[in-house]
Amino acid sequence: MRACDVLVIGGGPAGSTAGHLLARAGRDVVVLERERFPRFHIGESLLPANMPLLERLGVRAALDDADCVTKFGARIVAATGTPSVRIRFADGLLPCPPSALQVVRATFDEILLRACARSGADVLEKHAATHAKRDPNGWTVRVRGGERETEIRARYLVDASGRETFLATSRRTKQMAQKHRRVAVYAHFSGVPRDPGPDAGDVLLAVRRDGWLWVIPLANRTTSIGLVVQGNALRQFDRTPQDAFEHALKHTPALADRTRDATRISPVHVTSNYSYESGSAARDGALAIGDALAFLDPVFSTGVWLAMGGAETASAALDQCLAEPAKAKVTLATWSAAQAQTNRYYWRLIESFYTPEFIDLLLQPSDVPLFRSLVPALNSVFAGVGPGTFGLQARLRLFEMLQTFHRRFNLQPRLDLGSIFDP
Ligand SMILES: Cc1cc2nc3c(=O)[nH]c(=O)nc-3n(C[C@H](O)[C@H](O)[C@H](O)COP(=O)(O)OP(=O)(O)OC[C@H]3O[C@@H](n4cnc5c(N)ncnc54)[C@H](O)[C@@H]3O)c2cc1C
Known part of the structure; x- marks a missing residue:
């Protein structure tokens, strides 16, 4: 059975950023993406705050070649x-x-995912996570790739499955925002x-x-x-x-x-009915990032930035957990609290906007x-x-x-x- 440090479910902006940065830090990381890229996605307006991260990922030149509009x-x-x-x-x-x-997201997401693979992550397109089980040493995830079913073991799991909310759906922790339907x-x-x-x-x-x-x-x-x-x-x-x-x-x-x-x-x-929250960002060695954690509202065009920014801090936290397992609980609790604070900040702004x-x-x-x-x-x-x-x-x-x-x-x-x- 394939075993890795971190298994990332989803190769959108959140998953490809997390996979990229963990692989760059020398971690053994697998990214599962159920589609083959390029594929259509909504979420085309990026924010200035995201630009330094795109530089750090080394994708600015490829984006310039793709004629993105400034x-x-x-x-x-x-x-x-x-x-x-x-x-x-x-x-x-x-x-x-x-x-x-x-950005045209089909192009943007493909550039990010290819950069993730180049950094050393094992990117498996047309591979979907179908089930995840926790034990004291990590996670076992069932994966469907074409006709084949396999299992992958991972010390940590990152749910970057977007609106699919892989973990929150299986744990039944997803809460729709009733006031924002x-x-x-x-x-x-x-x-x-x-x-x-x-x-x-x-x-x-x-x-x-x-x-x-x-x-x-x-x-x-x-x-x-x-x-x-x-x-x-x-x-x-x-x-x-x-x-x-x-x-x-x-x-x-x-x-x-x-x-x-x-x-x-x-x-x-x-x-x-797109607004929801998935509950705690980190639980039992599994982290939720991007739309898998929460989707608030597109009015401030924050989705991709929150997905990629959250992925960057999540990969730093996981790298630290792998280096210092004794401190993992505190590291993840601190990271999770920061995610909750960011979400509260944007919720307040969105409620105000409406x-x-x-x-x-x-x-x-x-x-x-x-x-x-x-x-x-x-x-x-x-x-x-x-x-x-x-x-x-x-x-x-x-x-x-x-x-x-x-x-x-x-x-x-x-x-x-x-x-x-x-x-
Ligand atoms: C109407 C609308 C307008 C928006 N406009 C903007 C905007 O202007 N600017 C902005 O920044 N954001 C916008 N957003 C938000 C933006 O689309 C998302 O926040 C962003 O795509 C989140 O990235 P992600 O990586 O978390 O998820 P996604 O981009 O959805 O990626 C998740 C990936 O996971 C894969 N996946 C799912 N389940 C599995 C599985 N079981 N196994 C393997 N792979 C799986 C999917 O195929 C997908 O590729 C908008 C959203 C909506 C609904």
């Missing part, structure tokens, strides 16, 4: 057309690279014009009362367009997700000039100096800067207080964003 920020606009605000990563409160990339509908298009100049690569978000749309410029003049809508709004209007998507594309004034001559060049994909007060104040920034001091903090949040410093946290708390005041005293005009289903 983004310097985001434009967030009321779906009615005005007002709008431009987020510029370079104007953040905390140091961070000034730009990030928009949203549906995303998305496809690739050609014929979508871009802003002139350096803003051409920015992501555009058009916000409604009950949902929002994204426009992400990709390589080869392809554009990803997606709709996120509340599940109960869909039901109330008795629409299928695809109907709602087509309706929104026709009836969003802020996107009218972009979608007028757009041609859909991919199937329409739907992801429903209130009308957040959007009113974000899209209508006041000239009052107190408010202006918050803008760099918001730029940093959109760049993917994590829970980090006191200065950032204090400004975010202040922004929350302003939202509370606005709820009672109308600090700015109340925006009428309309519904996705407005004619």
Whole structure:
């Protein structure tokens, strides 16, 4: 039976990063991926905070060759057309690279997985983990590759199986976020014009009362367009997700000039009820990273960064556990607590984003100096800067207080964003 130090289930950004860094540290690591890459995946807008890690993995040149689009920020606009605000990563409160990339995930994930294999990890595509059993010395995982079933022994297990949530599903610890039952509908298009100049690569978000749309410029003049809508709004209007998507594309004034001559060049994909948490990040010598640990919401484009950043810290923790087994419990508990803190930070921001007060104040920034001091903090949040410093946290708390005041005293005009289903 094949035995290794660490078995990673899933070869997406989380799994390939973990496999890569553990192999580079000299550990014997196997990465199982049930698909053969390249394969389609959603999650195309990366964050500046992720760029140094891409450098460390040595994949920047390959990404440049793949014609990834550079983004310097985001434009967030009321779906009615005005007002709008431009987020510029370079104007953040905390140091961070000034730009990030928009990527075709089929290409991006393949580049990461090939780099993982080159670093010495044993990458097995078309191999799916089907069952995992724990004993005092580690894990035995049943693996299906084509017609064959085998078993692999590992000292530690990393669940990077994405929304499949391999471990949480078998342990029944997955908790859906009841308040955040949203549906995303998305496809690739050609014929979508871009802003002139350096803003051409920015992501555009058009916000409604009950949902929002994204426009992400990709390589080869392809554009990803997606709709996120509340599940109960869909039901109330008795629409299928695809109907709602087509309706929104026709009836969003802020996107009218972009979608007028757009041609859909991919199937329409739907992801429903996507927000959940899987429970503790580390338990019984098994770690969950990326979407296998939690998926919150795509609005801040944090998914790939949380997956890869979590994988980097997980591999450092596992390397330490293998070097000093006596301290493994504490090492993993500390790592797990840090993951929980990061998730709490983003949950709070996401809950805030989905209130009308957040959007009113974000899209209508006041000239009052107190408010202006918050803008760099918001730029940093959109760049993917994590829970980090006191200065950032204090400004975010202040922004929350302003939202509370606005709820009672109308600090700015109340925006009428309309519904996705407005004619
Ligand atoms: C609508 C939507 C929009 C999004 N937009 C963004 C965005 O703009 N920016 C962003 O950063 N993120 C975005 N995300 C999130 C992003 O897609 C994910 O967070 C990211 O892909 C997580 O990476 P991962 O490696 O954890 O999982 P994945 O990328 O899903 O990789 C998991 C891999 O595990 C494999 N696997 C599963 N089960 C098994 C098994 N049993 N055995 C072997 N292999 C297995 C799968 O085949 C897959 O390749 C979005 C998500 C949604 C739903």
